[in-house]
Amino acid sequence: MSETILEVHGLTMDFGGVRALNNLDLDVRSGEIAALIGPNGAGKTTFFNCLTGLYLPTKGDIFLYRRDKDKKISLKGLKPNKVTEHGLARTFQNIRLFPMMTVLENVMIGRHCRTKAFVIGAFFRGPRTRREEEEIIEMSHRILEKVGLSRFENDFAMNLPYGAQRRLEIARALATEPVLLLLDEPAAGMNPYETIELVNLIQEIATDGQSILLIEHDMKLVMSLSDRIFVMDYGKKIAQGRPEEIRLNPAVITAYLGEEVDA
Numbered sequence: 001m002s003e004t005i006l007e008v009h010g011l012t013m014d015f016g017g018v019r020a021l022n023n024l025d026l027d028v029r030s031g032e033i034a035a036l037i038g039p040n041g042a043g044k045t046t047f048f049n050c051l052t053g054l055y056l057p058t059k060g061d062i063f064l065y066r067r068d069k070d071k072k073i074s075l076k077g078l079k080p081n082k083v084t085e086h087g088l089a090r091t092f093q094n095i096r097l098f099p100m101m102t103v104l105e106n107v108m109i110g111r112h113c114r115t116k117a118f119v120i121g122a123f124f125r126g127p128r129t130r131r132e133e134e135e136i137i138e139m140s141h142r143i144l145e146k147v148g149l150s151r152f153e154n155d156f157a158m159n160l161p162y163g164a165q166r167r168l169e170i171a172r173a174l175a176t177e178p179v180l181l182l183l184d185e186p187a188a189g190m191n192p193y194e195t196i197e198l199v200n201l202i203q204e205i206a207t208d209g210q211s212i213l214l215i216e217h218d219m220k221l222v223m224s225l226s227d228r229i230f231v232m233d234y235g236k237k238i239a240q241g242r243p244e245e246i247r248l249n250p251a252v253i254t255a256y257l258g259e260e261v262d263a
């Protein structure tokens with residue numbers, strides 16, 4: 001069995017009287033595509049916000065295993081930029097790009113979290129800074145090719161078709177060289193053709209060994225893509241398992257009453 005890279009214990013998040021996360025346990029294994037699903041308001045985005053340092057959880061622990069560095073890192077309480085540095089990257093439910101920057105620049109920005117010469121080098125452009133810039137550009141080209149956006153490289157991000165903007169967000173997240181990629185509703189608002197392209201892209205990324213945790217409402221996508229699925233309702237985990245187990249789970253069917261689980 002593959003190794004755990006993310007381990008979450010007893011995660012709880014209260015907003016005043018609302019318990020958005022209630023004692024949640026979850027793990028992601030190296031190289032897998034895991035999905036987090038649940039009805040509206042179940043707490044999925046709150047969970048991502050706790051993982052990525054936007055919210056400080058009320059209780060619980062979040063550990064990231066960097067086996068390449070022989071390290072177990074506690075992410076709880078870290079600022080978002082530190083979380084990214086440690087190897088967690090995410091996309092958002094609502095697209096967050098720099099609309100007036102080019103597609104290439106949007107990816108380069110993602111990469112700068114891994115470079116040292118950026119801030120000082122921006123003022124004193126020495127050979128090291130120039131070399132680093134060249135490497136960043138080179139890598140950004142490669143990532144854009146991977147996500148199928150090379151032809152848009154010099155366009156402003158805001159001029160891209162919707163599905164391409166979503167793929168650009170994934171490209172920018174990949175530029176941080178994450179050990180775990182978090183995708184928050186990557187197919188939201190996409191047409192069926194864009195969704196198929198997205199599924200292919202996620203599969204390709206996973207084939208490269210990238211671990212992925214995604215939130216998604218499109219059941220067909222979730223069932224076809226995921227190795228394992230975690231199901232939340234009212235802030236609690238109500239089920240976990242392989243897609244075929246989840247589809248038949250009575251608690252899941254009840255939580256989704258009136259919605260389609262069997263895709």
Ligand SMILES: Nc1ncnc2c1ncn2[C@@H]1O[C@H](COP(=O)(O)OP(=O)(O)OP(=O)(O)O)[C@@H](O)[C@H]1O
Pocket residue numbers: 015018019020038039040041042043044045046047
């Ligand atoms: N910043 C906040 N302040 C107060 N309550 C919040 C905040 N963020 C989320 N909540 C509440 O926490 C609960 C979980 O919300 P969350 O957005 O995490 O659910 P979700 O599963 O992502 O929903 P959806 O699928 O609709 O995006 C909801 O009751 C929501 O109103």
